[in-house]
Amino acid sequence: MEASAILQPVVALGLWTAVMMVWMYATRIPAIGTTDIPADKMGHPAGMQLLPSEVRRIADNYNHLFEQPTLFYALCITIAVAGHVDTWAVNLAWAFVAIRIVHSLLQATVNIVLLRFSIFMVSWLVLIAMMVREALVIF
Numbered sequence: 001m002e003a004s005a006i007l008q009p010v011v012a013l014g015l016w017t018a019v020m021m022v023w024m025y026a027t028r029i030p031a032i033g034t035t036d037i038p039a040d041k042m043g044h045p046a047g048m049q050l051l052p053s054e055v056r057r058i059a060d061n062y063n064h065l066f067e068q069p070t071l072f073y074a075l076c077i078t079i080a081v082a083g084h085v086d087t088w089a090v091n092l093a094w095a096f097v098a099i100r101i102v103h104s105l106l107q108a109t110v111n112i113v114l115l116r117f118s119i120f121m122v123s124w125l126v127l128i129a130m131m132v133r134e135a136l137v138i139f
Contacts, residue, residue, distance in 0.1 A: 009093035
């Protein structure tokens with residue numbers, strides 16, 4: 001299987017992160033204009049806490065896309081470079097991306113925390129499965 005097959009989900013999640021960035025600024029900028037945030041707090045997280053929850057949730061998710069997914073990116077690149085791309089790895093990678101998109105949509109809209117946490121844990125299980133599979137090959 002071509003190495004690019006495992007890189008497609010990497011690019012897809014990167015594109016999804018860009019979608020979340022656009023969504024974040026499309027909601028944050030208008031909210032800043034209607035919220036009385038002191039100028040000295042504008043560039044700090046404390047100032048952003050004054051924004052409505054529905055605006056902060058989108059920004060929170062955008063930040064989350066730079067946490068757990070960084071391990072996913074490194075793992076996929078490792079699998080590609082090592083030449084260990086197979087159907088299982090690619091399918092798990094796509095599953096991870098799909099789960100993270102669902103997580104984003106849930107957090108940015110209804111934000112049912114227990115459901116969101118469950119989806120987050122499923123994404124961890126997929127990521128762990130990918131890591132264990134690669135560890136078995138490398139070690």
